[in-house]
Amino acid sequence: MVTALRKDLPDLTWRQFALLLQVYTTPQPHTVRGLAQELNMSKPAVTRALDRLEKLEFLRRKIDETDRRSVLVQRSVAGSVFLREFADMAGEQAEDI
Numbered sequence: 001m002v003t004a005l006r007k008d009l010p011d012l013t014w015r016q017f018a019l020l021l022q023v024y025t026t027p028q029p030h031t032v033r034g035l036a037q038e039l040n041m042s043k044p045a046v047t048r049a050l051d052r053l054e055k056l057e058f059l060r061r062k063i064d065e066t067d068r069r070s071v072l073v074q075r076s077v078a079g080s081v082f083l084r085e086f087a088d089m090a091g092e093q094a095e096d097i
Contacts, residue, residue, distance in 0.1 A: 009085065010056050015041065016049045020058055023073055024083055030073040031064070058082055 012020070018039055023030050026038075032050070036043045050073065053059040058079035064070040 016052055019049045020053055020079060023059060024075060032071050035073060
């Protein structure tokens with residue numbers, strides 16, 4: 001994590017990072033309700049984390065066309081790049097240990 005801060009990668013909370021990983025490592029579609037259940041978080045906590053991740057352009061929200069009351073959470077290119085950089089950095093640090 002210290003290396004991530006030194007490389008100017010965005011500073012994410014554990015909750016934000018867990019949400020990001022959940023979206024990128026499990027099959028789509030993802031909803032706010034579903035993510036809250038899977039991560040044992042409240043819907044408002046998921047919404048706050050999504051606000052930050054959306055601001056960073058790591059995730060995006062879209063209204064579900066089949067159920068307009070539902071919000072889908074989707075991956076983005078910027079989020080994929082961030083996770084790839086983070087994984088590479090973690091791999092480099094593991095080699096040094």
